[in-house]
Amino acid sequence: MANRRAFDSSALAGVPHGLPAWKRALRLQQRAAATGFEWTEPQPVLDKLLEEVGEVRAEFVNGADPARLEDEIGDVLFVMVNLARHAGVDFPRALRHANAKFERRFRRMEQLASEDGRELATCSLAEQERLWQRAKSAERQP
Secondary structure, three states, X not given: OOOHHHHOOOOOOOOOOOOOHHHHHHHHHHHHHXXXXXXXXXXXXXXXXXXXXXXXXXXXXXXXXXXXXXXXXXXXHHHHHHXXXXXXXXXXXXXXXXXXXXXXXXXXXXXXXXXXXOOHHHOXXXXXXXXXXXXXXXXXXX
16 A cells, blocks of 8 residues: 555645644644644634634533543644744753643642641632732742
8 A cells, every 4th residue: 555645745744643742733834834724823723722722712612521621622622732833942951840730730739728726628628719819929039
C-alpha cells in the first residue's frame, strides 16, 4: 500500500500525532498561519477565548454532558496555546510557572491553617479562600 502521507497535500500534513497535545496544537497553528489563516494581533484571540469559555459555561448550564465538556474545554486549551503563541510566551514554561505558584501558595495555606491549630481539610471553602488570599498577598509584600 502506498504511503498515505504521499497523497496528503494539506498544509497540516506531517504534523506528528505522537507529539504532546500542546505541542501538536502549536505546530498545527503554525502550519495554518503559514497559509495566511492567522489573526494578526492578540485581541481576536482573546475574543475567541471568551467565546469558547462562554460555550463551556453553556455546557454546564445545559447539564454538563461529559463529552461536550471535553470538546469545549479542549477548544479553550487550543485557543490558550494560540494566545501564548501570539504573546510570544512559551506555553509549557508558563504552565510550569503557574504550577509552581499554585503549589507555593497552597503549601502556605496549609502552613497558615496549621498556625491557627487547624488542618486545611477541616476549613470551609470560604475559610480556605481567605487563607489563599493571605498566601497570595504575602507574596506581593517586599
